[in-house]
Amino acid sequence: MGLLSTVLGFVGFGFGSCIGLVIGYFFFIFKQPHDVKDPEIRPLAELDAAAIQKLLPEIPLWVKNPDFDRVDWLNQFLELMWPYLDKAICKTARDISKPIIAEQIPKYKIESVDFLTLTLGSLPPTFQGMKVYVTEEKELIMEPALKWAGNPNIHLSVKAFGLKASVQVVDLQVFAHPRITLKPLVPAFPCFANIYVSLMEKPHVDFGLKLLGADAMAVPGLYRFVQV
Template sequence: MGFVSSFLGVLGFAVGIPLGLLVGFFLFVYSKTKHVKDPVVRPISELGPNALQELLPEIPLWVKTPDYERVDWLNKFLLDMWPFLDTAICKIIRSTTQPIFAEYTGKYQIKAIDFDELSLGTLPPTVCGKIGSFPPKTQKYAHFQMKIEDY
């Protein structure tokens, strides 16, 4: 009797798991969601002042103010050069912080401070706009607005 009950238990498990997964899959695919609402799509001219204020931070500066210029060429350059810039910037960070860390090793029972891995990410920062001239003729500065997203 022990063999038969063990066999039926294994058979029930072997049949029950795939059958349960199949039923769960069909319930997931064919059930309608109850909490999802369709987004309200309207022209900007019909939006109220509060909705426009919520949208304003997402608009780049070169659209909001005429002083800023588009710098798509700089974004393309950053995208192409980012693996090399990332490596160079990380080396500069390491060489700058090693003397600072060396002051603290030995003190306060700290044996070592080191970076295991240092990276600025796979995507470069996006430059949204700039004020100034290249090369600087009348101005001695260029003001950039950057957007850094964490991916």
């Protein structure tokens, strides 16, 4: 009797699965939505500037806005110098962060925080254009459009309560539009007394985060929380 019940159970499960697949196939494949409209096709000559920018969001600012100048020479300079800038920036970051980490970790009962890997990757940031303001004051105002879709590898090892965990930041994307003001200008190197940096709009920052080798951004809700 037990064997017969088991066989009938398997048969019922298989029959029910087949019926469910058929019904699902009918509803999701053959059932056409009624609220879908045909796309409106128009020649590019009839589109306004806003519509074209939505179609081609990656157009550099010097193409969309005549106030921005091309800075290809600066991008070429960064491309050639990036391997050396990467090592210099990472070394400076290590030297600056060590005393700060040593001072802060006792407050949180953390035994140690060490850099396992620290590199900004092989892809340098690029400037999509730069706007320079001419004023009557002794100042220089610049607005570069910065885009960086890099492949950094920032790997930290955190040890606390006898346990060790690893945190890794990868695949960083930063799109920013800062305003840099040098004032006042003075006749002594570096020829300005102060530097002020502000953001003209909210920057776009996206990155991958791994905890213990697993993709932490796959946790529901965490990606949206980090991006806020």
